[in-house]
Every structure is written in C-alpha cells, then in structure tokens.
Amino acid sequence: MNKNGKLYFEIDGKPCYADAGQSIIDAAKANGVFIPSLCHVEGVKPAGSCRICNVKVNGRVMTACTTPVEDGMVVDNDIPELIELRKAIIDVLFVSGNHFCPSCEKSGNCELQALAYRYQIMVPRFPYEFPLKDVDASAEHIFHDANRCILCKRCIRTITKEGKHVFAYQGRGGEHLQIVMDKELASLLTEQEAQEAMEICPVGAILKKEQGFIVPIGERKFDKVPIGSDIEKQ
C-alpha cells in the first residue's frame, strides 16, 4: 500500500495503483492500460459473461471485470497466451452468430469487430454455424437483431423502462439460449432511450431505427485507431 491509501499492483510489470474494491479492469483503465472486454460497463455490476478480459492473476486466469485488485497483485495482460485465448473467444463469437459486417449498421463502431481488427484476425479458425435467428422490429424506435447478439448481457443489466428490464435471457441451460426483447416495454422507449440502447450494445444487435449508416466510412469510431488506444494514450 502506498502513502495515499491506494493499493499497489502491477500489470505486465507496469506499476499501477487502485482504490480498494476497484476491479482490475477499471483500475487498469485508470492507469492507462487497456484490458479488452465485450460485456463490461463501467459503474454496472460486472457479469463476467464474455471472458475476453481474462488476465492472469498471480499465475491464474481470472476475469478482470469481476476480480478486485489486491495489494501486491501481479497481473499479466498483454501476453501471447492470453491474446491467443481472447482471439479464440472472438473467433467463437464470429462463427456462432451471423455477423455480416458489410451490411451491418454498427460496422466501424462495433466492439467485436474492433477487437478482431486489434488482434488482426483475418478469418475465424472455426467453421461458420449460420444459425437461424430472429429479428424483432416491432418497437417504434429500435430493432433487436438476434443474429448479431453475443449474449453479453449488457442490455439486460442496463436498459430499463418504468423500472422493468426491457431485455431478458430466454431458454437458459440449453442450446436455445437467447436474449429477447419485451415488445410492450420496448415500444415505450423514446428516441433518446433507443439511442442509448444502441450505444450500450457492443455489436449491432440493438439498433436505433431510421438512422442507419449515419457516420461516413473513415470517420467511425474504429476506422483509424484500434479499440483501447484512447485508454493507452493517457
């Protein structure tokens, strides 16, 4: 512990400081270290569902979003073993859904795609599944496209209307697990809430209607700089 009451820990040998109770992923960000994640939302109770943020803590693989920093912790993040693990998860996500990037409105702003760019994935190592999934376009301001859903639970945890969750898991425990949208609640969402819902989704599973491809190619979030470079620049 250093003099300011902060916890001392190391990520890939870099000295870092954290508040008590702070997760590794949030503390890393505060110290200018990018740990990739697809399910984590700062300030929201972590779900640990995507496993992309796997780091090695004192030699053991742990999710950085659910593990609080402890004084003297030694964390490995940007090492070949973990990069390989993350790439394998990204590959699984690409083949287990229908990710047609060229026709997706989220392309260029999609965090799954951005991670593939960052790790220079040219093709997934697994065969494509081409599963049959539904599109729910019943609500006035948003689409829900299960083809692109990666089941990260960000929407389940953050999007509410009248105190109720708009999205929920269905078919737990089997191969039919999916996230579904409550049609009634979704139809009550305002344009602003639809925009926020779209932004919380890391991929293109939740889209705001009537504003597709609004940012030109070349000016989108991840067109010129890799995901995480804003954190690393600090």
Next chain:
Amino acid sequence: MSKPVLATTSLAGCFGCHMSFLDIDERILKLIELVEFNKSPVVDIKTFTKECDIGLIEGGCCNSENVEVLKEFRKHCKILVSVGECAIMGGLPALRNGIPVKECLEEAYLNGPTVGLNTENILPNDDELPMILDRVYPCHEIVRIDYYLPGCPPTADLIWNALVALVTGDEMKLPYEVVKFD
C-alpha cells in the same frame, strides 16, 4: 527467371473485389512487371494455359459451377487467397443460409413482390444452369485456402501489399487502416 503467374476469378461475388484490385491504380504497371497473368477476367484469359503461382478468389460457393472453378484453381495454383468477405464467410449471398433452397427459389421466382412475368410459374431448370447449393459455402470449406484478405471489398492497399509480399517473399505490411471487414 520467369515471373510468378497470377490467376483470379469471381465466384459468388459482385466483382467488387476485382474493382478494388484495379484501384491499385498506376501500380498496375508495376504489377505487370512483377507477375504474368493467366486465367483472369482482368486479361480475359478464360482457361488455365499453365500452372500458376498465385490464385485470387473472390466470392464464396453458391452453385456447382463455383465449386468446379474453385477446385480447378486449387489444382492449378500453388497459393490460393480468399479475397473479400464472400470468399471468407459467404458474404451477403450467405444471408440465405438456413433458409431451404426451395423457399428461396419460390420467393425469387414465384411469390416475390416483383415477380410478374413468370406467368407459367417456372423455376429455373435448364440443364445448362449450374445447380444451386443447399447453402453458400466459404471457400475454405471446399478447398484448402492459404491466405485470407478480409474486406467488402478489401482495400486496394491490402491486395497490393499481399501480392507484393507473396511475390517478393517479404513480410506483408499490415497497417491498422487497411484491414477492415466492410
């Protein structure tokens, strides 16, 4: 020493990748110094006349002819490169994957909102026509593919960098901006 031989083809693609290939602009003059073309729409050579070093494949396989051409490329090319999203994962034609072929054909030729002239309700059945496959296949599910260049289309710089690397044997330049999936 003779120049490396290059062949290209478009299977279930839109020729967008070939257009992007031509976007190398004046570097095409450099390219014809580096390689010799064989079967390719770029030079209009329609059949292989010799063994090739590099084959660029645009598009996935949606019918029996695509499979035949792809296998022929594998046979005649030392190195095969999947160029673009369609070759890599089926691309937009693969949106039909999961929908039975019969339903697709009926929608296209019998029930679709723009079907008007097909008064005899004929589904394409001429022997000359290639058979449509049950789904669209990425090229690497049909033959072995050596390299992949993603993009819709892959940028001209990505195609150029790959060709130069393959011909010279140098490591390929992969700046962040050139690898995109759209």
